[in-house]
Amino acid sequence: MTKIALITGANKGIGHEIVRLLAGQGVTAIVGARDEERGRAAGERLGQPYVRIDVTDEASVAAAAKWIETEYGRLDILVNNAGIVGGPAAHQPSAAAAEQVREVYETNVFGVVTVTNAMLPLLRRSEAGRIVNVSSELGSLAMAGDPESPFLAFNALAYNSSKSALNMVTVCYAKELKDTPIKVNAGTPGYCATDLNGHTGPRTAEQGAAIAVRLATLDADGPTGAYMNDDGAVRW
Numbered sequence: 001m002t003k004i005a006l007i008t009g010a011n012k013g014i015g016h017e018i019v020r021l022l023a024g025q026g027v028t029a030i031v032g033a034r035d036e037e038r039g040r041a042a043g044e045r046l047g048q049p050y051v052r053i054d055v056t057d058e059a060s061v062a063a064a065a066k067w068i069e070t071e072y073g074r075l076d077i078l079v080n081n082a083g084i085v086g087g088p089a090a091h092q093p094s095a096a097a098a099e100q101v102r103e104v105y106e107t108n109v110f111g112v113v114t115v116t117n118a119m120l121p122l123l124r125r126s127e128a129g130r131i132v133n134v135s136s137e138l139g140s141l142a143m144a145g146d147p148e149s150p151f152l153a154f155n156a157l158a159y160n161s162s163k164s165a166l167n168m169v170t171v172c173y174a175k176e177l178k179d180t181p182i183k184v185n186a187g188t189p190g191y192c193a194t195d196l197n198g199h200t201g202p203r204t205a206e207q208g209a210a211i212a213v214r215l216a217t218l219d220a221d222g223p224t225g226a227y228m229n230d231d232g233a234v235r236w
């Protein structure tokens with residue numbers, strides 16, 4: 001049976017590549033995007049369905065879940081990929097504006113909870129549901145405090161802490177769902193050249209997509225509640 005996947009924030013960047021790679025494996029990979037024009041264009045480019053979904057808008061999330069239920073009756077894979085880094089006012093801790101920090105959390109943390117809870121009834125109908133949260137090594141508390149870490153200098157309050165929160169969100173869902181076939185994991189793409197960072201990363205979006213695809217297609221004996229990159233477990 002063809003697997004059905006929803007990828008949020010899939011009109012560009014890493015999400016776009018996750019769709020492309022999953023579709024290449026025969027998965028029906030739904031392009032989730034908040035902008036109708038950009039989403040439709042990506043869907044056409046990728047030859048995959050499109051659904052409008054703004055992860056910060058509960059009504060649009062509920063409508064997307066309803067549409068998936070009507071079209072497919074279930075969901076096998078959810079990739080919570082949509083994410084924002086926030087402007088400079090969300091970076092420097094001592095100068096951070098709470099409103100800007102909140103905005104980053106709305107997408108990177110609360111949006112994931114909204115989408116996951118809306119899609120869970122559909123994922124429970126799958127024989128092997130998989131939830132992948134696209135995290136970052138910048139969310140690692142262990143690496144943030146390590147003087148040897150390549151990420152030591154990037155001390156963005158909103159973004160980094162939102163990804164730490166997302167890691168715990170991942171663990172909480174994995175614990176609740178441990179006796180079900182659903183696996184919930186966090187994957188870190190590495191530093192990839194996308195609009196998020198002004199295309200400064202050394203990796204490609206396709207390379208960044210690989211870990212999410214791997215976690216989205218785990219066998220029954222794969223991990224749940226893990227935090228992983230291409231090389232294996234990432235330090236929490």
Ligand SMILES: NC(=O)c1ccc[n+]([C@@H]2O[C@H](COP(=O)([O-])OP(=O)(O)OC[C@H]3O[C@@H](n4cnc5c(N)ncnc54)[C@H](OP(=O)(O)O)[C@@H]3O)[C@@H](O)[C@H]2O)c1
Pocket residue numbers: 008009010011012013014015033034035038053054055056080081082083084107111134135136137188189190191192193194195196197201205
């Ligand atoms: N690039 C990296 O080096 C890197 C490293 C680690 C983790 N990540 C993570 O990877 C994920 C994808 O990032 P990217 O680098 O591919 O960035 P990107 O090119 O900026 O893409 C972000 C995507 O998220 C969408 N999005 C933002 N807010 C949304 C919302 N409220 N509802 C629905 N979609 C929304 C954007 O849509 P619009 O086009 O409408 O804005 C876009 O499609 C993020 O979670 C990011 O934190 C990236």
